[in-house]
Amino acid sequence: MYRETWAEINLDAIKYNITQIKEKLPQETGIIAVVKANAYGHGLVPIAKKALESGANALAVAILEEAMILREASITAPILVLGFVPAKYALLAAENNITLTVFQRDWLEELGEYQLVKPVNIHIKLDTGMNRIGVQSKDELLNLIREIANNKNIRITGIFTHFATADAKELDFYYEQTERLEELLYVFKKQSKEEVIVHVGNSAASLRFPESMHNYIRFGISMYGLYPSKDVRQENSVDLKPVFSLHSRLIHVKRITKGESVSYGRTYVAEKDEWIGTIPIGYGDGWSRKLQGMSVLVNGRRMPIVGRVCMDQMMIRLDEAYETGTEVVLIGEQGNTVIEMDEVAEYLDTINYEIPCMINERVPRIYVESGKKQSD
Ligand SMILES: Cc1ncc(COP(=O)(O)O)c(C=O)c1O
Known part of the structure; x- marks a missing residue:
């Protein structure tokens, strides 16, 4: 890795x-x-x-x-x-x-x-x-x-x-x-x-x-x-635990000033001075370009993806300065907050089945069993 x-x-x-x-x-x-x-x-x-x-x-x-x-x-x-x-x-x-x-x-x-x-x-x-x-x-x-x-x-x-x-x-x-x-x-x-x-x-x-x-x-x-659908989920007949979660880290954090733009096409322009973090994941990993605007978790809080998702990287707006290396959760739990597979699927107007299938082999799978981590 x-x-x-x-x-x-x-x-x-x-x-x-x-x-x-x-x-x-x-x-x-x-x-x-x-x-x-x-x-x-x-x-x-x-x-x-x-x-x-x-x-x-x-x-x-x-x-x-x-x-x-x-x-x-x-x-x-x-x-x-x-x-x-x-x-x-x-x-x-x-x-x-x-x-x-x-x-x-x-x-x-x-x-x-x-x-x-x-x-x-x-x-x-x-x-x-x-x-x-x-x-x-x-x-x-x-x-x-x-x-x-x-x-x-x-x-x-x-x-x-x-x-x-x-x-x-x-x-x-x-x-x-x-x-x-x-x-x-x-x-x-x-x-x-x-x-x-x-x-x-x-x-x-x-x-x-x-x-x-x-x-x-x-x-x-x-x-x-x-769950195969919202209706089945609501019936709550069987308790299930999600198996897949998606993680990354901040690799760059910087301050931009009001009026500056982020990423290709300048689709996002800062309305005030703000902190921007860069994360090494993009549509080349299967993380769709359509996910601009979706949230990820940093420090157990939701931060929005701002500007276009690039092939290998994307940017998020941070609520304060964080150290580079800080963990980001894109799907799963952090602290008391969770971004479920279902939420990502809904954002992309598709079903949960498609999301883990779409995260491709460029993203290594780390297997966790009885608290121990092991890569494939
Ligand atoms: C023939 C067949 N059986 C079983 C399954 C499993 O379905 P599910 O993932 O909804 O449990 C599938 C999945 O699409 C399928 O095509």
Whole structure:
């Protein structure tokens, strides 16, 4: 670490959040920890390891590359790739005991062109209303099952769907999706002899309907201590601790006089003499230029970002002179004040999911466990 900007990842909070949801779930319902997109920006391998150690039974990622990174890190737990993987990579998946998501006959046909040493495990994806990927009709599902039954290269080990509105106030569509799911599951169970696992719920569904989650939940955003929406947060059904915080330090502090401007384009002009601090973080780190005007914490108090956020640096207005080296918190707690991920997301008119994903690899992740800090 050669620069004074870092993210702290509180691994104890991962354990806390998993423990909290486990208390809500029926004993027989397991947890698939969703660690796609570099564990929502928190760090793929350390989060996967901590989740498994904290009681998760399996892992889910979006792409085969992520699954391979986990295997290369000697993680042996079941891994499901939730997204589309071209059939030509089924061999690699089978060799590494990685489960793929399948929903197309074309994919099965293409697979026929390849020789597999051992069968690839797959979960069938049911599209019950998301209209993203998945099998939609009973006929489509029946065809797929028949095709698979004749194919020695494939073993169905699971079946799943994904909800489009489990985090919303209005739940009519959620119930519509569960109805379509039950219809398709009925068809599947009647037709297929395979013993499979069924998983349906993301964080929102698991927090709200823990009793209806079938065999596993797919636990993503709330494992990271964040609520999937304002509505779910207000219901306060499970207590969560945020895992991610973002930190930097003042690297320069100076006095400017009334009428002087700050940064590119002179979008900020001082109305009186004031203290300005410079912080080494910018849009090159994923800290968006749109965050001009947002607050950060210094000495437990809010200070505004003034002038345009540059690629590697930005400026804040200070309420008094501070030493260079003083810590600045951009997301998280300092003293009795907090800037939540949700607040940054709201400022950027997006959802909390996007914020840790957007802070890129230029910002080192420091892992905190039982009070000890360790970099990746
Ligand atoms: C198929 C699938 N399952 C589960 C999840 C986890 O959702 P959440 O982060 O809301 O828990 C996602 C995330 O987008 C997903 O795409």
